[in-house]
Amino acid sequence: MTPALLVVALLVAGLALLAIEVLVIPGIGLVGLLGGAAVLGAVAVAWATLGAAHGLLALGAGVCATGLLFWALPRTGAGRRMVLLETQRSGRGSDARLAALVGKEGRALTPLRPAGTVEIEDRAVDVVTDGLYVEAGTPVRVASVEGNRVVVEPREP
Structure with a gap:
């Protein structure tokens, strides 16, 4: 496996683990930590084997993709079900x-x-x-x- 392919695989795996942490098993933390570690591992591998420019490119890609994930999440059906909107409150006020x-x-x-x-x-x-x-x-x-x-x-x- 070439270093560039390893970097891409680590980025994809890290982002997938972060998405699983947010969408499927929120609150556990271990899967999210593993996803973050995979993204940082991709940056480290890119930096060490492909040079500083590719390392910075991998870092930028990881940050942008993670930001895009958290930006897009509230706009999905699953994200809307996880966020309590003001109009969705079902509790009663004081009598x-x-x-x-x-x-x-x-x-x-x-x-x-x-x-x-x-x-x-x-x-x-x-x-x-x-x-x-x-x-x-x-x-x-x-x-x-x-x-x-x-x-x-x-x-x-």
Whole structure:
């Protein structure tokens, strides 16, 4: 195998490994490191066997191809599925009705350890305590509401 063919093979293999890292198994890191090492190996082989000009050419080709990969990725179907767009959010914001519960009293429907369900004004509400264990049936009072997090405390009898 000629040195030029080895350089091209290492560049292609490195870019393929980087694409696999991004598209197939993101988060592992080992395949991406191997891909980066192959691209750097191609630069080193080109520099050592073909000269500095070819080494710089291999470096430029590797950087451009990697940049093109990361530029084109978000425009592919797979890339769009991996990126959360503002219009794709499915989470709900805070419920304005929950803020009105501060100071209201109710009864624990389930044990609160520290999370559970409380009945307030004939409505089941998911709540938490500040680390306290509260038995089911215990009277409680809503101490605070932080977004969708309703914090209750046991009510004094």
